[in-house]
Amino acid sequence: MSLKTLQEIVAATKASVHCLTPQAARELMADNSDALVIDVREPDEVSEKRPSGTINIPRGVLEMKITEHTTDPDQPILVHCATGGRAALAAAALENMGFRNVSIIDCSCDDLIAQLGAA
Numbered sequence: 001m002s003l004k005t006l007q008e009i010v011a012a013t014k015a016s017v018h019c020l021t022p023q024a025a026r027e028l029m030a031d032n033s034d035a036l037v038i039d040v041r042e043p044d045e046v047s048e049k050r051p052s053g054t055i056n057i058p059r060g061v062l063e064m065k066i067t068e069h070t071t072d073p074d075q076p077i078l079v080h081c082a083t084g085g086r087a088a089l090a091a092a093a094l095e096n097m098g099f100r101n102v103s104i105i106d107c108s109c110d111d112l113i114a115q116l117g118a119a
Helices: 006-016 024-031 044-046 059-068 085-097 109-116
Strands: 016-021 034-037 078-079 102-104
Touching: 006 085, 016 024, 016 044, 024 059, 024 109, 034 109, 078 085, 085 102
Parallel strands: 016 102, 034 078, 078 102
Antiparallel strands: none
């Protein structure tokens, strides 16, 4: 068995989690004010630009910090990052924790800002 590349892991993970376009994410957020939108980029990335309405919880501490924001396994959680890779891994981790309504916003940060505006 050979080692998997990060790209292979991300591709397999994206295939197993629910993916949304930025437009679909905006519509879901408009229809459901309880939706939690998590930006899993690092704080220095977020300080440069951040989509409106997002909460920054870096991927490396997500499992430790998510319960500060929700303990409801059915709360809609939308996850995004710079290009979708960390978001996919983060969504899989949240599902592994027992969250049942997790989606990734599969786009660049710039594309999401185009839909939601900048914070």
